[in-house]
Amino acid sequence: MSLILGIETSCDETAAAIVDATMQVRSNVVASQHELHERYSGVVPELASRAHLERLVPVVQSALEEASLGWDDLDAVAVGHAPGLIGSLLVGVSAAKALAWSLGIDLIGVHHVLAHLHAAELNAEPVPLPAIGLVASGGHTHVYHFDEHWRGTLLASTIDDAIGEAFDKAGTMLRAGYPGGPAVEAMAQSGDPLSHELPIGRPKVGGFSFSGLKTALLYALRGQPRRLDGKTVFPRELDDVDTSTRQDLAASFQRAAVRGLRRGLEAAVAGAQNLQCLVAGGGVISNEAVRAMLESVASEASIDLRLPDRACCVDNAAMIAASGHIERRAGRLSDLHLQASARAAIG
Numbered sequence: 466m467s468l469i470l471g472i473e474t475s476c477d478e479t480a481a482a483i484v485d486a487t488m489q490v491r492s493n494v495v496a497s498q499h500e501l502h503e504r505y506s507g508v509v510p511e512l513a514s515r516a517h518l519e520r521l522v523p524v525v526q527s528a529l530e531e532a533s534l535g536w537d538d539l540d541a542v543a544v545g546h547a548p549g550l551i552g553s554l555l556v557g558v559s560a561a562k563a564l565a566w567s568l569g570i571d572l573i574g575v576h577h578v579l580a581h582l583h584a585a586e587l588n589a590e591p592v593p594l595p596a597i598g599l600v601a602s603g604g605h606t607h608v609y610h611f612d613e614h615w616r617g618t619l620l621a622s623t624i625d626d627a628i629g630e631a632f633d634k635a636g637t638m639l640r641a642g643y644p645g646g647p648a649v650e651a652m653a654q655s656g657d658p659l660s661h662e663l664p665i666g667r668p669k670v671g672g673f674s675f676s677g678l679k680t681a682l683l684y685a686l687r688g689q690p691r692r693l694d695g696k697t698v699f700p701r702e703l704d705d706v707d708t709s710t711r712q713d714l715a716a717s718f719q720r721a722a723v724r725g726l727r728r729g730l731e732a733a734v735a736g737a738q739n740l741q742c743l744v745a746g747g748g749v750i751s752n753e754a755v756r757a758m759l760e761s762v763a764s765e766a767s768i769d770l771r772l773p774d775r776a777c778c779v780d781n782a783a784m785i786a787a788s789g790h791i792e793r794r795a796g797r798l799s800d801l802h803l804q805a806s807a808r809a810a811i812g
């Protein structure tokens with residue numbers, strides 16, 4: 466029973482996990498950095514990389530202790546090496562190389578976006594392929610077609626903001642809290658999603674668009690701006706907007722964002738041949754409205770739906786270890802020349 470240690474440091478989560486060959490999670494430890502970045506309403510790359518340096522060794526040790534394992538029990542170490550914040554990635558890749566070399570075990574470089582989809586196999590049966598894969602997070606809104614060997618072809622992506630980024634910015638505008646995605650979802654539960662008809666992005670080329678929705682939310686909150694003495698002036702301040710109205714706008718924003726996501730996804734599903742499954746991953750997939758939409762799309766297309774547990778939708782190392790198993794079975798191993806990369810396409 467091979468055991469793989471996964472290491473994830475692509476953004477602001479320092480994570481380590483151990484997953485066995487049956488995709489059972491033996492441990493999954495995540496050290497969040499939300500308290501470091503909350504005052505900035507977004508991730509500060511330099512702070513993130515420094516925090517990874519401080520937290521990675523204790524997190525890896527905690528993962529081993531939680532699984533009741535020692536260093537000699539490991540067969541491989543998998544690490545998310547792309548894409549992400551380059552400083553953060555370097556911390557994880559350097560640590561994984563050191564561990565693989567010192568322990569004499571396999572090193573496996575993992576693509577972070579693909580790992581979000583492989584997370585659907587954690588504590589579950591393998592994903593039936595061919596499949597349409599949706600990755601929706603703070604940095605990604607991509608739809609892929611995967612063949613029987615998990616080889617992916619990009620079908621659609623956002624032309625501006627990722628959907629998670631739009632949720633985060635909406636959270637700032639609504640003063641919902643940080644991180645913005647879960648905060649907007651919580652605020653939306655008390656609002657009326659039909660109270661405001663916010664626009665759904667309609668890109669000329671297949672894909673997604675959320676920038677216009679974000680701007681429409683700003684104008685709904687503060688009114689149409691005008692120029693006065695060379696400055697942009699809004700008719701009202703956010704303090705003038707009552708809580709009930711902000712809750713209604715949060716619900717309306719969420720409804721429009723999910724409808725936009727569905728529109729692009731349905732087009733990809735309709736154009737696929739011999740499709741067996743719809744699989745999704747990324748932080749936005751923990752949103753209840755998004756999960757309900759995915760269930761509806763899969764049901765209408767008469768295909769299977771595979772989603773990770775909510776805890777494994779956000780950045781975590783269990784998905785990295787799971788991806789490591791899939792790559793290792795295919796004979797795709799890395800060596801000590803493995804490089805961190807801020808941008809990299811799947812494949």
